Amino acid sequence: MKLQSNIPSGPLAQKWDKHRFELKLVNPANKRKYEVIVVGAGLAGASAAATLGELGYRVKNFVYHDSPRRAHSIAAQGGINAAKNYQNDGDSVYRLFYDTIKGGDFRAREANVYRLAQVSVNIVDQCVAQGVPFAREYGGLLDNRSFGGAQVSRTFYARGQTGQQLLLGAYSALCKEIAAGSVQSFTHSEMLDLVVVDGQAKGIIVRDLITGKISRHSADAVVLATGGYGNVFNLSTYARNSNATAIWRAYKRGACFGNPCYTQIHPTCIPVSGDYQSKLTLMSESLRNDGRIWVPKKKEDCRKDPNSIPEEDRDYYLERLYPSFGNLAPRDISSRAAKRVCDEGRGVGESGLGVYLDFADAIKRLGEQKVRERYGNLFDIYHEITNENAYRTPMRIFPAVHYTMGGLWVDYNLMSNLPGLFVLGEANFSDHGANRLGASALMQGLADGYFVIPYTIGNYLAAQKPGSCPKTDHPAFKEAEENVVGIIRRLLQARGKRTVHSFHKELGRIMWDHCGMARNEAGLKRALELIPALREEFWHSVNVPGSEADLNQSLERAGRVADYFELAELMCRDALERRESCGGHFREEFQFPDGEAKRDDENFAHVAAWEYQGPDKPPVRHVEPLVYEEVKMTTRSYK
Amino acid sequence: MKVRLKIWRQPNAAAPGRFETYDTPDLNPNMSFLEMLDVVNEDLTARGQEPVAFDHDCREGICGTCSLVINGKPHGPHRGVATCQTYMRSFKDGDTIVVEPFRARPFPVIKDLIVSRKAFDKIMQAGGFISVRTGAAPDANSLPVPKPAADEAMDAAACIGCGACVAACKNASAMLFVSAKVSQFALLPQGQPERERRVLRMVQAMDEAGFGACTVTGSCEAVCPKNISLDFIARLNREYARALLKGG
Numbered sequence A: 001m002k003l004q005s006n007i008p009s010g011p012l013a014q015k016w017d018k019h020r021f022e023l024k025l026v027n028p029a030n031k032r033k034y035e036v037i038v039v040g041a042g043l044a045g046a047s048a049a050a051t052l053g054e055l056g057y058r059v060k061n062f063v064y065h066d067s068p069r070r071a072h073s074i075a076a077q078g079g080i081n082a083a084k085n086y087q088n089d090g091d092s093v094y095r096l097f098y099d100t101i102k103g104g105d106f107r108a109r110e111a112n113v114y115r116l117a118q119v120s121v122n123i124v125d126q127c128v129a130q131g132v133p134f135a136r137e138y139g140g141l142l143d144n145r146s147f148g149g150a151q152v153s154r155t156f157y158a159r160g161q162t163g164q165q166l167l168l169g170a171y172s173a174l175c176k177e178i179a180a181g182s183v184q185s186f187t188h189s190e191m192l193d194l195v196v197v198d199g200q201a202k203g204i205i206v207r208d209l210i211t212g213k214i215s216r217h218s219a220d221a222v223v224l225a226t227g228g229y230g231n232v233f234n235l236s237t238y239a240r241n242s243n244a245t246a247i248w249r250a251y252k253r254g255a256c257f258g259n260p261c262y263t264q265i266h267p268t269c270i271p272v273s274g275d276y277q278s279k280l281t282l283m284s285e286s287l288r289n290d291g292r293i294w295v296p297k298k299k300e301d302c303r304k305d306p307n308s309i310p311e312e313d314r315d316y317y318l319e320r321l322y323p324s325f326g327n328l329a330p331r332d333i334s335s336r337a338a339k340r341v342c343d344e345g346r347g348v349g350e351s352g353l354g355v356y357l358d359f360a361d362a363i364k365r366l367g368e369q370k371v372r373e374r375y376g377n378l379f380d381i382y383h384e385i386t387n388e389n390a391y392r393t394p395m396r397i398f399p400a401v402h403y404t405m406g407g408l409w410v411d412y413n414l415m416s417n418l419p420g421l422f423v424l425g426e427a428n429f430s431d432h433g434a435n436r437l438g439a440s441a442l443m444q445g446l447a448d449g450y451f452v453i454p455y456t457i458g459n460y461l462a463a464q465k466p467g468s469c470p471k472t473d474h475p476a477f478k479e480a481e482e483n484v485v486g487i488i489r490r491l492l493q494a495r496g497k498r499t500v501h502s503f504h505k506e507l508g509r510i511m512w513d514h515c516g517m518a519r520n521e522a523g524l525k526r527a528l529e530l531i532p533a534l535r536e537e538f539w540h541s542v543n544v545p546g547s548e549a550d551l552n553q554s555l556e557r558a559g560r561v562a563d564y565f566e567l568a569e570l571m572c573r574d575a576l577e578r579r580e581s582c583g584g585h586f587r588e589e590f591q592f593p594d595g596e597a598k599r600d601d602e603n604f605a606h607v608a609a610w611e612y613q614g615p616d617k618p619p620v621r622h623v624e625p626l627v628y629e630e631v632k633m634t635t636r637s638y639k
Numbered sequence B: 001m002k003v004r005l006k007i008w009r010q011p012n013a014a015a016p017g018r019f020e021t022y023d024t025p026d027l028n029p030n031m032s033f034l035e036m037l038d039v040v041n042e043d044l045t046a047r048g049q050e051p052v053a054f055d056h057d058c059r060e061g062i063c064g065t066c067s068l069v070i071n072g073k074p075h076g077p078h079r080g081v082a083t084c085q086t087y088m089r090s091f092k093d094g095d096t097i098v099v100e101p102f103r104a105r106p107f108p109v110i111k112d113l114i115v116s117r118k119a120f121d122k123i124m125q126a127g128g129f130i131s132v133r134t135g136a137a138p139d140a141n142s143l144p145v146p147k148p149a150a151d152e153a154m155d156a157a158a159c160i161g162c163g164a165c166v167a168a169c170k171n172a173s174a175m176l177f178v179s180a181k182v183s184q185f186a187l188l189p190q191g192q193p194e195r196e197r198r199v200l201r202m203v204q205a206m207d208e209a210g211f212g213a214c215t216v217t218g219s220c221e222a223v224c225p226k227n228i229s230l231d232f233i234a235r236l237n238r239e240y241a242r243a244l245l246k247g248g
Helices: A014-021 A043-056 A091-105 A111-130 A164-179 A245-251 A285-289 A318-319 A329-343 A360-366 A368-386 A441-461 A475-493 A500-515 A521-541 A552-576 B033-046 B118-127 B149-156 B164-168 B174-189 B189-208 B219-223 B231-246
Strands: A035-039 A056-063 A183-186 A189-198 A202-206 A214-218 A223-226 A263-269 A291-298 A355-356 A393-404 A420-423 A607-613 A621-623 B005-011 B018-023 B097-099 B109-111
Touching: A014 A111, A014 A420, A035 A043, A035 A202, A043 A056, A043 A164, A043 A183, A043 A223, A043 A441, A056 A189, A056 A263, A091 A111, A111 A164, A111 A441, A164 A183, A164 A441, A164 B118, A164 B149, A183 A393, A189 A245, A189 A475, A202 A223, A202 A285, A214 A475, A223 A441, A245 A420, A245 A552, A263 A285, A263 A329, A263 B219, A285 A368, A291 A318, A291 A329, A318 A329, A329 A355, A329 A393, A360 A368, A420 A441, A475 A552, A500 A521, A500 A552, A500 B033, A521 A552, A552 A607, B018 B118, B118 B174, B118 B189, B149 B174, B174 B189, B174 B219, B174 B231
Parallel strands: A035 A056, A035 A223, A056 A183, A223 A420, B005 B097
Antiparallel strands: A189 A202, A202 A214, A263 A393, A291 A355, A355 A393, A607 A621, B005 B018
16 A cells, blocks of 8 residues: 555645645535535634535534533643744744644654644634634733744633633634534544544444434545544543544554554653542743743752752752753653653652652742732642642742644645545644644644645545435445444453453553653564553453443443554554654663654655554554655754 | 442433442542542442442543532532542542532433533533634734633633533523533624524523523522632623624
């Protein structure tokens, strides 16, 4: 199989315009003859469903939540990037493009990223028109803040709740379309399989999470916007129910999985406090605008009251190592730096796995009131969780799994190698390369949903005869439904002794130890022995109580964890094969003497896309070369 | 520490429910309330019993999925936080804690502690939006918004749609929820063209869904995890009266 990226020809800055003109259109009267399934209602899914509904397509939107407004985009705190240059500080579409490409360690497609930077300006316009209450200056114009990996202020924000406000904006657009009858909303509905008819995605199998009823839904095209797969690690900043099942089961139906090993470990999360912990909480990167990160210079100071440690005994290591970006060094770099100082035994807190994020200077400079205005809700969250007052004592933070840059492989049109299957937002692999910059996830989700899919899906649908979509009595639907029911029964019939949670925890531990912030060949090989063994045990001795014909949260989780086992193995395989360090993928064997990531552009300037071969055969690794016409690949430096 | 839990168990909307008593295994005071329930569920599962169904997702107080009435209070003992941000250090060793679902006629119980809040989506679909098509928006800075208005709109927009306001209200009124959305848009210039239509439709949808009337006792504000102010209900009443007079 050859992966066709379908990147348009011509100069970078004109590709998208030219492509939009060349894409086939569906005439307005015909649009209502096409049915489109959108799975997920986060930023990408809700914006796509609403916009496709506005255009006149008949849209069915599926979420496992009780309401589309709950999707985990809602938890994004810091902001959304847009190349508006409202600050007159030298920003431009080209600079946002360049920062994003560089931030991704030269492992993303130029054309996709340039388009993302181009439409970023439309996104902010759209959100303002929807009534998103962005932060304003006294003159009434929009305010900006700066974020990691950039030297301009281009991040738009709504206090520490930007994701919430953008999501509620997209949700309100979705509500408008549901009311208008163009979108049908299915809540408490989890997609459990993709239906492929004659090589094209034509439907999904869904379980009603309240009644347990399995249903079939056909459509002319299927759009997956189901988010990332960081919960493979069990402990992460993801919502507890975020999962990989939709994309994983699409993978098992033939959609290639791109760069599964690219995971983002976010540097500023609240450290783990105990074995019972169910999730990790992020402290927004925006805190690094004013907070200073440090650890004691001497190991013996690590247990002392931080306020008693004099200035000369503190190591502000990011400012020391990366003077030009300082505390705003990109996430992968900041996380690894934190890991290094903790590995040296200079970590703080009970576990020794923590560094300080200190606001004393900011409070001195700006006053407590100003700091409260900027970050008050984050300080409150910190207080609730740790019972500590960060206005008085520095916060303790540590890296945690936060985002996955990998995902289903898509071409420039966001269509996977399975025609008719489109993948948006975090669920695809497309725009962030090996590392995502802060405030770019919201940008990508909305870019895909509002401004890319509405054009590109038409190009696919225009080639489909209206009314040609298969009926749900087609044998492919029957087979997919039987597959789903088979998995559910197998899980319920195991009747073993171990809970789903205990397996998930153990898998997460293996992944964190061997496929986390730093990876090496021996560790990955070890993980590739441990994971299949644990998976075997899972299928024999998992204990899933309750029935299939009922609301059954243990069963929901069991199905998701079963998929994590397989996905975890693929992540390790991908990490093993990528014999270089790049962005969030750090192979200990490949580093410079100062510990910085060492890329191998000669052999690895490509996307690895894995194709499923069945349960008993290893997947095949395909390669899409990354061609850089515009920017020169350099060693990423933030010094 | 250990606590004794009295938890509402109900197989589905049609079947009657009852309280069951569970003694927890040993707990760490730094656990969140939901992590405590995780531990109880692990224990129940290991003992061959069906775990307690409860709603949760982000576990950082923003998605609005978690609910629960803890010792008679929606979202538990503390002001301004959701159940998922409530920690066991707020309770004492040996305490008995009563855990119930949100109770309101428009929020039927689905199972155990999970209720349906679809009625909120219905209200939103009736008018909780500004009718702009994707792609038609003017430049974001072409419409200045005074900072105080933007800030107040944001105060209202912080609502997470959890429904605690309804659960706390003796009339199961949804006024705080509706007032937050109506106020957010009424305060912003973008919301003006549909200002009257929006409030009339949302209030009508609220009434049709079976939510009760507001008598301004303020219990909603007291339990709101986002501290949405009762002032917004006053604003909603003004907006409603204004729309009636203008014949929206």
